Structure formats: C-alpha cells, structure tokens
C-alpha cells in the first residue's frame with residue numbers, strides 16, 4: 001500500500017495547515033474533504049448546512065471518504081472535524097491508511113477561531129461554551145479512531161509534521 005496519512009481532529013486543530021506542510025515536505029498530494037465536498041456541491045460548507053442540511057453534508061463526507069480510499073497512489077488528507085464521528089467513516093479511514101489525531105486544547109481553538117464565521121456548528125449564542133462541550137464529547141471518538149495522536153498546542157506545523165513522520169516510521173500506536 002502507498003503512503004496514506006489521514007489527519008483528524010477538532011475544528012481549529014490545524015488539519016489543513018499541517019496537511020499542506022506535510023504535502024510540501026514529502027511531495028505527496030493533499031486532499032481536503034471539505035474542499036472536495038464544496039467542489040462537488042458547488043457551494044461552501046456553510047451553504048450546504050444551510051440549504052441541504054447537516055445530514056446531507058455527512059452523507060457527502062462518507063462518499064468523499066470512499067472515493068479517497070479507492071485511490072492507490074500516495075496521498076495525505078485533511079478531514080472535516082465531524083467526519084470521524086460516523087463509524088463507517090472510521091472503519092474506511094483506518095483501512096485506507098494511518099489515521100493521525102491532531103489534539104488541540106479548547107484555549108487554542110478559541111483563539112484560532114475568534115471571529116470565524118465559516119463553521120456553522122460554532123455560530124450563534126454561547127459559541128465558546130458549545131465549542132468546549134463538543135470538543136470534550138468528541139475527544140474519545142478521535143482517540144478511538146486514530147492510530148496515534150500528536151499534541152499541537154505551541155508547536156509549529158513543521159514540528160508537527162516531523163512528529164507525525166517519526167511516529168509513523170516507528171509505527172507507534174499510542175492509543
């Protein structure tokens with residue numbers, strides 16, 4: 001099997017940024033599930049939530065995972081924060097490659113997503129409180145879905161990439 005790395009984790013964990021860096025460092029092409037869905041649907045994620053609903057977005061996520069899993073060549077993929085919640089997606093991802101959980105603290109998420117309006121789940125009243133509750137409830141899911149995790153707080157994308165590649169080479173299974 002080729003080199004297949006899947007980045008999972010909460011909104012604001014840096015999956016897209018780390019994916020770009022990893023792709024730049026290794027020369028392996030990057031796919032981003034949110035972007036793939038947006039291209040396919042011809043609208044932004046926030047519009048999909050608004051006009052088609054979250055369920056339809058989740059269905060599109062599973063289709064996207066299936067299409068990626070069928071690609072034999074090397075790839076890195078950054079996933080949407082809710083994608084690993086579906087067991088089917090978890091199974092497909094773990095079969096397809098190495099699943100890496102980018103673990104982030106609620107403080108870092110709050111700082112990074114201050115003023116962000118592109119995440120429909122974090123809009124409206126008490127967004128901070130909901131973010132913390134969502135992060136807490138999802139953490140065990142991310143841990144169960146991943147082969148290993150990397151803590152991202154206070155680290156640069158390059159440092160995170162080095163840690164990912166090092167752990168992958170050593171085939172560390174710390175979860």
Ligand code: S3P
Nearest residue numbers: 010011012034080081082119120
């Ligand atoms: C979501 C995360 C978003 C996007 C959508 C739903 C989630 O992706 O897929 O807004 O359920 O956590 P990012 O994790 O890239 O922000």
